Amino acid sequence: MLKALPSLFPNLLGTPTGARVEFYDKFQREADGYDGDFMKTYAEDLDTTLIFVSTPPYTPRLLC
């Protein structure tokens, strides 16, 4: 009996289905927005750090 049964549960294959594609379409949009903000925030923080760091190297010369 079992050998005669055809493929039963195509949804469990991991193959793209309507629900999967719809989900990942929305996921991609959400991820693009999030990643844009994520990159912008960290890039600004790092730029600020680099600007701040550029001052102290001159201070030891004050005492020489």
Next chain:
Amino acid sequence: MNHALLKIVASAALGNIPTGADAAFPQWNGPDSTTVHVQAILYSSLAASLLSAFIAMLGKQWLNRYAWVDMRGSIIDRSRHRQRKMDGMDTWHFDLVMECLPLMLQAALLLLGYALSNYLFSINNVVAGVMVGFTAFGLLFYFLIVSAATLSYNCPFQTPLSLVLRFLIHFDNEHKEYLKRFREWFWHFFSWGTWRQLQPNQGGNHSLGGFGRLDRNDSHTELPTANTFDQPTPLFDKVVDLDEYVMDSNCIAWMFEMSMDKDVIMAIMKFIPEIAWHAGIQTTPLQRVYDTLFECCDKSSGYPIVVPQSRNMAYLSAKALLHLIIQCKSIGDEYMLESISERHLIIGTKQHEDNQELESTLRIINQVLGDPKPIAWHGSSFTATHHAWMGHILLYHTWGVLKKGGVFPNDIKEFIQYSVKLQLPPLAPIVADCFFLIGFLLGISLHQDDLLAVDKRWVNA
């Protein structure tokens, strides 16, 4: 200077006692000790700053690597790849490393302030006083905001140092409790009303010691990672790639955190039944899905009734919830269902007669969560898609019941009769599910993975 001293000692040893200018004790002609001390601290400050710059540049490279799309393929593959990178960011605490940069700069600033204050004292006390005043003010301010942020998670002045302190305090509370004992002694010693007001609340989640409970995964429940109960030998080759489901579940968890949009939630609910929530998946959004279903209900009468405007959402949520519950039961994890079973209110008996697909799904949920009332199938009318999905769910449900030593449920027998007696011939998946159910009825035991097998023509034997 050392050379001059050695010369004097050598001359004395040879019997030539130096006199006059030669005998004068050599004087240090380099920078004074204060300057050396100050220079050392200033160079420490400089080193800390340069190290910050080095890590900042590395951070830029890491960000570029994250943003770089290094994969071709479908939107699904790219999304999974992106989620893998985002999970890596969380796992390796990228945010913590980035927040350590300001900490190093703060240390560099502190060293600079100390060195300048020290140096200026040797020149002019008034000027040094101004410098010391500003440095002390900055230090005091920093100490106060770190203390406030450590004591209260709701304080907006959170810094990396306060987060590290909160983590250490939580770690101590979990293990040695040295700090707890010290705190008790401290509050006992300083028992004024003013000090009392600053005492951390022991019971709240947002207080000191409750830090570990502030988890981003509050809406998720831990799944076990191993399946311990005995099962019969699988009939089929295991061909399903379960890793993809792990990535899908991570994407769903992330989307639940990021979006409250109704369309997004509906897309998630539609997608959840497509995933096999196997034992290798660490988190499942069971609680969140359950809450979403009940948000679609009006509970003013003390009895949850689905609001007509929310029926689509309720149906999708109910399907997703039932799928998760059945799969959790299948992997032998009853523990995570306890919290839901305890607070579950029976929903949907006569209120949704005009929507039998929603009604049947809610009835199965009620039954799975403890309602002993059997489901009557005769006279029901479902779409073929819903019927096929429900047959698969009932197959899992029956498998779970029999696995625990229960008897074959009568309403499942009725479901088989109902399915094969339809006027139109049922779809192949429904027929297959009914055959499997009949197999159970005849006493044929199956491995859990057999229910997942892709192509049932490929039997091992």
